[in-house]
Amino acid sequence: MSDLYDVTIIGGGTTGLYTAFYSGMRGLKTKVIEYQPGLGGKVSFFYPEKEIYDVGGFPGVSGDDLVAKVGEQALSVDPTIVMEEKIQAIEKLEDGSFELTSTKGAKHYSKTVIIASGLGTFDMQPLNLKGKEKYEGKQIHYTIQHLKQYAGKKTVVISDSRVGVDWALALENIASEVHIINRGSEFKSVYEHDVEKLELSSVQIHRETKVAELTGTANELKEVVLDNGLSLSIDDVLVYEGLKIEKSLYDQWGLTTEKGRIPVGSNMSTNVEGIFAAGDAAIYPHKTMLIGSGFSEAMNAVNGAKSWIDPKAKSQVYSTVIYKHS
């Protein structure tokens, strides 16, 4: 089978990307399959512009920069990367290899599988308003990818949670005007000092208020009309109304699970021979859900997969000895 890979990694988060690098470094034909249109998993999704201080070798690094670095490291070994496919089934074939099927019906074949898919997939809860479709992705956004894209813009944040408060505060000195629309009277899961900061800031808070209507032309959203009759002239709208999390059905893939995660042995092996797990997807005593833990587990999982494919292979290697960047 020409499309038979040595290692197929489910998930292109930080763990999956580092797994891809290490797998390539160990000379394995490697594929990564990611559901989202972008790589980086939770780091890209939840905190792309926040500083991370607890990854070895980086005294401080933004989420985006970390993902760019680990992505560059992964690409250096030339893995196949498949985007916007969600694996829904894994079947062990008679020869011991695996057939992975995505929700699009695509089939992927592999001698081993490394599950680096966290707890599953997540999507933002969409805004529930008529006519929003024509502005989504243009002026209606569900994540802040880059703060500077809001420079000088009139921005409305629709949210009743900590995420919306964080966004409004982050944009206060960048956007020309920031409004936050909360349908309730309080903000949920938020630190008191952040609410105090918000109240002292120039952000205009609209409590117990809903968006009634979006008005504009076919191509341009111009106003957000509130249910109290107020019309806000705007450039951009940011929406956080919660997440839709679709948990991975690991048990349907024949895997033992514990609280939605996959128990693993010391080489990240699962109960199914040839399937390994790393990162937030894996669980073992004293497991920590950290980026650095995923990196270490990625190496163990790849070394496990290498030994599974070739029992005579070395249990580990040094990059300084076997691998040279061109």
Ligand SMILES: Cc1cc2nc3c(=O)[nH]c(=O)nc-3n(C[C@H](O)[C@H](O)[C@H](O)COP(=O)(O)OP(=O)(O)OC[C@H]3O[C@@H](n4cnc5c(N)ncnc54)[C@H](O)[C@@H]3O)c2cc1C
């Ligand atoms: C708000 C927040 C702050 C954090 N701060 C820190 C910090 O400061 N330091 C730190 O070390 N850690 C931090 N963490 C934890 C850290 O983000 C996670 O441990 C890390 O992102 C896990 O990476 P992962 O690649 O294992 O999983 P994920 O990042 O969850 O990536 C899994 C990927 O798999 C994809 N996927 C899932 N199912 C499928 C499927 N069936 N088919 C295809 N693709 C699939 C998903 O789309 C996703 O991209 C934080 C977490 C959060 C939420």
